[in-house]
Amino acid sequence: MKHALVLAMLLLSVRTFAATPLPETDLAYDIVAGLTTEVGPRLAGTEAEARGRQWAVAKLQALGFSHVRIENFTVPTWIRGDERASVVAPYEQRLAITALGRSGATPATGTTAAVIGFASLDDLKSAPDAAVRDKIVYVSHAMRATQDGSSYEYFAPARLFAPAVAAQKGARAILVRSLGPDDSRHPHTGATHWSGGVAPIPAAALSNSDADNLERMLARSRVPVQLHLLLTPRSVGMRQSGNVIAEVPGTDPSAGLIAIGGHLDSWDLGTGALDDGAGVAIATAAAATLLSGDRPRDKPRRTVRLIWWGAEEMEPFGGRAYFGAHAREPHAVVAEADMGADRVWLLRAKFSASAAPVAKRLATALAPLGIGADVAPASEGEDIAEFLKAGVSSVALMQDLTRYFNYHHTADDTLNRVDPQQLRQCVSAWSAMLEIVANAPENLLVGGH
């Protein structure tokens, strides 16, 4: 009896090792390297994003996924143009800028105006319109590096909303300090929101190094600091985008499906390695561990649907298109990888009370990888936001964001920023998670799902 028990435990532990394998190849790294080398930046709605979809289809078919297909949708598309800024008085020099997503354009010859600086979005909000009118507004903030990215969440409104506030007050244009904790010369782009009725004005991010320089100029100069600004982005109307979808078929359709993935599109400045080449690579490499390949292996109980969402950066168009097309299918668990390539350090999960043991098993499986468990429910993933709102169960494998925002949305988001060792840990964590949620005997479907 004792021997039988030991044997059972051994078998169990063998199964545990199978459930949390160290990847045999560096499939995730291969995917990020391939995508950034062979496709490069993949701005939503562009031909480059379309090449990304073709690349993804070929890769997912070659890996042996089932039902590989593209589901098209259209997105309002915005294209970067020329972008230049110079201080013209009193301290003539170039400043490194980049247009924010959906920025308006200056005249083709640019525009020159005095700068008025604000330490925060709140300071801009409380300024009288007359002080801002016809000026180039500058807005600072104090984003810092945080492991959980909380400083990004806290200061993001400076990028998201200051341009619309400045436009409402009659500003000529706006420059925002880059939303990143670095002090490099690389400006950080990102979407900005024009609330209803506000006509977009030229809106750009200054690199943090240039923001420091401009702040010194504003502090030193006894005359208004004059800037010349040229930004020629264009909105080119509705263009085609799409989600690339692939599956690992499960054995029990009544158990619902597991939807995981990352987003295929990227900003146009870097090659979209961290954001979000790494995310699609992690989700794909993890899902690939459930493929039988040449080895006989049990199919998972639940179908795992892998999605490379399109067009996330400006707004989660791909996530909404997927939700619109598939919300009626029973989704047991949803999860998105969109936090770069550094290691997973925290598990967040959201399950119904009856499925609470699943969260416990996840915590147990992930602890050996150096991952803690949090009481906060999973709420991460722009592309799965509609499912989260609908109450679908979800898992968030929180990655270390301490370095991530140094490169986020910059030209420096390239393969050089990907640490293969940390990326492997992410794949191990996602593989362990998938094995558990795909095979859980519990009912994971919630409410209407």
Added chain:
Amino acid sequence: MKHALVLAMLLLSVRTFAATPLPETDLAYDIVAGLTTEVGPRLAGTEAEARGRQWAVAKLQALGFSHVRIENFTVPTWIRGDERASVVAPYEQRLAITALGRSGATPATGTTAAVIGFASLDDLKSAPDAAVRDKIVYVSHAMRATQDGSSYEYFAPARLFAPAVAAQKGARAILVRSLGPDDSRHPHTGATHWSGGVAPIPAAALSNSDADNLERMLARSRVPVQLHLLLTPRSVGMRQSGNVIAEVPGTDPSAGLIAIGGHLDSWDLGTGALDDGAGVAIATAAAATLLSGDRPRDKPRRTVRLIWWGAEEMEPFGGRAYFGAHAREPHAVVAEADMGADRVWLLRAKFSASAAPVAKRLATALAPLGIGADVAPASEGEDIAEFLKAGVSSVALMQDLTRYFNYHHTADDTLNRVDPQQLRQCVSAWSAMLEIVANAPENLLVGGH
């Protein structure tokens, strides 16, 4: 007697502290901050460099230096234009490049050709002309971070000479891996040499991140990698440059003068903080400790001449102009600060045998600052090269170059790269050095000087 001795030693030690003061204000940091904020980049021969000279004159006069003046000369001037590179087949994407100094230009619409890659300058040299003709040459190398900058010296020929070799072999254009140990997206510019009779071709540096990407493409593609390249720099003929000179008068003209400084000009991409705002700042702050100011203080024995050389980056035009105008004056010691803002770690000196005790005193004074002494003679400083050739005594305070070449000649050479604490140590070292060489009782004049 004993008490008198202790008192004498105390007075001596007070003098020692006076001789190697920790700077009371951050004058050096103030100078780099002022120069980079109020002037910015200072490309040789341009109006920006001229503004730099005016800024220097005002600053040196305000500090109380004597005989502050500009000595003009003219330099062949080269101006950067537009610069863009894209892979057009088989993997379409932009590459981050910057023209090398004195690069030729492409047609206004750019040029498209296949890339041929070489791992080193030697590989390019040994390639048959037919393999290179009409192609865009790419040359790699393996520069690494080294404290003494030796890896830069070793691999610099790839930038300095590969363009001329490629031109001689009939190449359409050339891209060189950036001469820096970083893996960022910032390309490193720098001068290249067209040996006699070779017509310049378009020549640019790829950022190291893009060099990695291009090398992956060359390894993966089964068809030639095609690049589109646009570079529109111009040589605009002879323009005015100048050296800014100031003095701390000494008491003994027969003892010769001490000539120290850094170079005022910079490349146009960054703000010239490390290269060489920090150098002029260190030399100036050290020389300023010899000014009497409001405190009664002995003048130094030797006149200390402070020089902010113009036009160093392309070739040491400023150093040569100064040598041409002043070589006949008795120069006792020359030294240049042109190694960024990180700490001094090694003393190199070159004195005649009769002045050997001076080198010993320097070593003793610098050891408490964590600075070792080397047996190799001082041979650093592009702007004092002619004096070194002429055998004038010299001191080189070798700074830690481990980080320096990450930012050298890039847009990221800004005030953010200056560590105030290490900069203070540099000023302390230079102050201690100046006090000793300016007041040494020995004869420091050599040969014709």
